[in-house]
Amino acid sequence: MNIDAAKAALAHLELDDNPASIRSKSRDFFWYSPVLKARLDHVVADFVVSPRDEAEVIEVLKTCYAHDVPVTVRGAGTGNYGQAMPLAGGCVMHLKNMNRIREIAPGRVVAEPGIVIRDLDAQTKAQSGQELRMMPSTAATATLGGFIAGGSGGVGSVRWGALRDLGNIIRLRVVSMEAEPQIHEFTGEELHRVSHAYGTNGIITEIEMPLAPAYDWVSTVLTFPDFAEAARFGAELAAEDGILVKLITVCEAPIAAQYFQRFKGHVSEGDNTLQLMVAPQSMPALETFLARWPAGKMIFRSDAHDWSRDPGVAYEYGWNHTTLRALKVDPDITYLQVRYHGADFLEVIEAVRARFGAELMQHLEVMREHGQVIYAGLTMVRFTTEERLEEIVREHEEMGAMIFNPHRYTLEEGGRQSADARQLAFKREADPKGLLNPGKMIAWDVPDWGYERIYAYAGMRAAE
Amino acid sequence: MNIDAAKAALAHLELDDNPASIRSKSRDFFWYSPVLKARLDHVVADFVVSPRDEAEVIEVLKTCYAHDVPVTVRGAGTGNYGQAMPLAGGCVMHLKNMNRIREIAPGRVVAEPGIVIRDLDAQTKAQSGQELRMMPSTAATATLGGFIAGGSGGVGSVRWGALRDLGNIIRLRVVSMEAEPQIHEFTGEELHRVSHAYGTNGIITEIEMPLAPAYDWVSTVLTFPDFAEAARFGAELAAEDGILVKLITVCEAPIAAQYFQRFKGHVSEGDNTLQLMVAPQSMPALETFLARWPAGKMIFRSDAHDWSRDPGVAYEYGWNHTTLRALKVDPDITYLQVRYHGADFLEVIEAVRARFGAELMQHLEVMREHGQVIYAGLTMVRFTTEERLEEIVREHEEMGAMIFNPHRYTLEEGGRQSADARQLAFKREADPKGLLNPGKMIAWDVPDWGYERIYAYAGMRAAE
Numbered sequence A, B: 001m002n003i004d005a006a007k008a009a010l011a012h013l014e015l016d017d018n019p020a021s022i023r024s025k026s027r028d029f030f031w032y033s034p035v036l037k038a039r040l041d042h043v044v045a046d047f048v049v050s051p052r053d054e055a056e057v058i059e060v061l062k063t064c065y066a067h068d069v070p071v072t073v074r075g076a077g078t079g080n081y082g083q084a085m086p087l088a089g090g091c092v093m094h095l096k097n098m099n100r101i102r103e104i105a106p107g108r109v110v111a112e113p114g115i116v117i118r119d120l121d122a123q124t125k126a127q128s129g130q131e132l133r134m135m136p137s138t139a140a141t142a143t144l145g146g147f148i149a150g151g152s153g154g155v156g157s158v159r160w161g162a163l164r165d166l167g168n169i170i171r172l173r174v175v176s177m178e179a180e181p182q183i184h185e186f187t188g189e190e191l192h193r194v195s196h197a198y199g200t201n202g203i204i205t206e207i208e209m210p211l212a213p214a215y216d217w218v219s220t221v222l223t224f225p226d227f228a229e230a231a232r233f234g235a236e237l238a239a240e241d242g243i244l245v246k247l248i249t250v251c252e253a254p255i256a257a258q259y260f261q262r263f264k265g266h267v268s269e270g271d272n273t274l275q276l277m278v279a280p281q282s283m284p285a286l287e288t289f290l291a292r293w294p295a296g297k298m299i300f301r302s303d304a305h306d307w308s309r310d311p312g313v314a315y316e317y318g319w320n321h322t323t324l325r326a327l328k329v330d331p332d333i334t335y336l337q338v339r340y341h342g343a344d345f346l347e348v349i350e351a352v353r354a355r356f357g358a359e360l361m362q363h364l365e366v367m368r369e370h371g372q373v374i375y376a377g378l379t380m381v382r383f384t385t386e387e388r389l390e391e392i393v394r395e396h397e398e399m400g401a402m403i404f405n406p407h408r409y410t411l412e413e414g415g416r417q418s419a420d421a422r423q424l425a426f427k428r429e430a431d432p433k434g435l436l437n438p439g440k441m442i443a444w445d446v447p448d449w450g451y452e453r454i455y456a457y458a459g460m461r462a463a464e
Helices: A003-009 A019-025 A034-040 A054-066 A117-128 A144-150 A188-193 A227-238 A255-259 A280-291 A319-329 A345-359 A386-398 A421-430 B003-009 B019-025 B034-040 B054-066 B117-128 B144-150 B188-193 B227-238 B255-259 B280-291 B319-329 B345-359 B386-398 B421-430
Strands: A047-049 A071-074 A091-094 A101-105 A108-111 A130-132 A171-175 A183-186 A203-213 A218-224 A245-251 A272-278 A297-301 A333-335 A338-340 A363-369 A372-377 A380-382 B047-049 B071-074 B091-094 B101-105 B108-111 B130-132 B171-175 B183-186 B203-213 B218-224 B245-251 B272-278 B297-301 B333-335 B338-340 B363-369 B372-377 B380-382
Touching: A003 A047, A003 A054, A019 A047, A019 A091, A034 A386, A054 A071, A054 A091, A054 A171, A054 A203, A071 A144, A101 A117, A108 A117, A117 A130, A117 A144, A144 A203, A171 A188, A183 A188, A188 A421, A188 B280, A203 B203, A203 B280, A218 A227, A218 A280, A227 A245, A227 A272, A227 A345, A227 A363, A227 A372, A245 A319, A255 A272, A255 A319, A272 A280, A280 A297, A280 B188, A280 B203, A319 A333, A319 A363, A319 A380, A338 A345, A345 A372, A345 A380, A345 A386, B003 B047, B003 B054, B019 B047, B019 B091, B034 B386, B054 B071, B054 B091, B054 B171, B054 B203, B071 B144, B101 B117, B108 B117, B117 B130, B117 B144, B144 B203, B171 B188, B183 B188, B188 B421, B218 B227, B218 B280, B227 B245, B227 B272, B227 B345, B227 B363, B227 B372, B245 B319, B255 B272, B255 B319, B272 B280, B280 B297, B319 B333, B319 B363, B319 B380, B338 B345, B345 B372, B345 B380, B345 B386
Parallel strands: A047 A091, A071 A091, B047 B091, B071 B091
Antiparallel strands: A101 A108, A108 A203, A130 A203, A171 A183, A171 A203, A218 A272, A218 A297, A245 A272, A245 A363, A333 A380, A338 A372, A363 A372, B101 B108, B108 B203, B130 B203, B171 B183, B171 B203, B218 B272, B218 B297, B245 B272, B245 B363, B333 B380, B338 B372, B363 B372
């Protein structure tokens, strides 16, 4: 690894070697996890480069390849798993300058990866009345490329499923890290090689995404005294094919009362809440549906309310923004990512609640999975020890709830605990020296890893 | 019934008393059914009036009320159950002149009932890039009001469910038939009073409907050598949340070869076909999905084909247009309306095929029902006798397939064979003399009807 030579060769690009700035750009939202916080807090790159176009991306990759410098790509760094953290140091490639929209068409947009999702949506809405099908709750700062490389779904998944589902990404243009970097255009089955691969096997330089209509979504808050009923309401609302929603979030009491500052005075400690995004034309149908649930109350709708402080958009009370709000109030909160599926998913959720009591607080998000309504859980956990957290994970799995562990920095451990053959095969082709985001793909480092314990990347640079 | 007095009082309106014209405007597509053909072929009104606005509708209703003249409302007459046929004679109220659009907004349109659906969609598309969520396959001639009063779903139901589902109709304005006709505005639960009520309890004069994006849908035809695989493909395609489709029609061999004239030379007698409408931005994903099914072939796509004769839009090979094409070739074909739902719906379909062999040809349409993918069957039947047709219906029901019998002219027999209390209650209020479309609501005529045999309306005017 010849850092100085690489920096010298790249000096004509936008290069950042201010230590404070490098440290900040070497971090993402890994600190959501006390487990990752303990392991990654010291991680820091040697320099940051921000290419302005694909040609500069190629130049960075070619230069770093020549000098054996690891390259970890990042957008806004809103991922929670250390996806964008340079475990072995080296170069952080920041894509903030690559933020152009190339084409807006009915149902489609072509853009560069560094564009902030809210900016993208604002432009597609202004020009065509359209927006992305789905976005993370961090859309105000997150980039499109970061969402595709490091995310899996979010606001909009209630209707469109996950990013990995066919049709939710149309095309990705990708540059490899070789002596002579190659450009690939991926569609169809090939998309899985690089989507949700954390930039371990190529750098995405252009993205074609489907668009959906951009309605003036009404942010709505409902309360239910009983959590199980709130969860049933959310699932049944999602099954109302004629009611167009973009978000159905369910939060167990006392999440809203304790962590949603602007809900104060409007919710009590006993209120379970739903945060919804509803198309304006579906609001009358939502009201009709809600009237069938005598225990449910609509306490807020953004198109007609008398709250003295506007709480803001519902999606910033959903997905990982919910966790973020809790963390701001109570730093001992962490979370799990659970998938409740199968015919009895509501019963499994109730069984989990009964088993753990106040140690957990349920936070559910409706998703579509293969045409079915399911719940993703972003369960809040009152953290005590890593051992106890592991125990909670195991017990969920024993109860039939699948865990995608957010306390791991590798692709495999955060996913299904198995190597992704397509990603690995493409890494062999596109990153022969293994310099792209090292330490994130176990299959590359330790092909026979057994997942009995948390993976510790041997190449991680030690704290100074 | 004082026909002459009513005609005289209404002479300043657009009144039609040409016998040939009256006879033609007293009919709909009831002749799809040999059972209805035998019973309703002679049905004819005394005169036809075509009001130009709501005030004239009110005048017609008030006048006919005063003179005890039955009023049967109609649009284009594309219904198949005699919905728009004046069993007791009297007045046919034709709404063709009430075809204005009042408002187009994001996600919504307000229109009069007599507008032809294709015209409505053309205007909303031109002005706002939007169209109705769903339409009948007869959209080129059918009216919006007729669809709502006499239909239940169709093209678009694969995504949005049925018309009766919450959110698929926003508001209906309705005029009653009393000494002083009243105007009602219905939303929410109240919509069910008059939607799919055949105009038996009020005349719809204004309609507010949700809109969806109007893409340049790609009409696509696939073939599969095996029917069960074609049916499985259709259901699994519908479960791909990221692939935006508006129509998934499955036709058993040899429907396409025998009845779809423009498919000649492109399909064989053994080809089972799927006709699809796919959003352009979802075509790459459809191709990717199809490639997972080695037996499936795409033989036509409207955006790139070399067929010498364009077969036209896919939706005119779906829903009841499929039946229509068969009837044109083989007048002995009739059909059933089946609902295959439940976890084992594909098995039930196979069991039905095994039971009936060549007597039936399966024609399936994907729908959403309470968030689930199900198949509606518009099964083609090689008709022999009414008795045999009844037997086929019974056997379907015994096998777990629900039948909505299209060989009946009453609301109840075409539906769930039970009175609709909301429709009946509103008829008591809005049509105290029972003059609106008489003979179509059994609950009004014979409250304790047992459904053992086909209902025969006692007030039906005899053939001359």
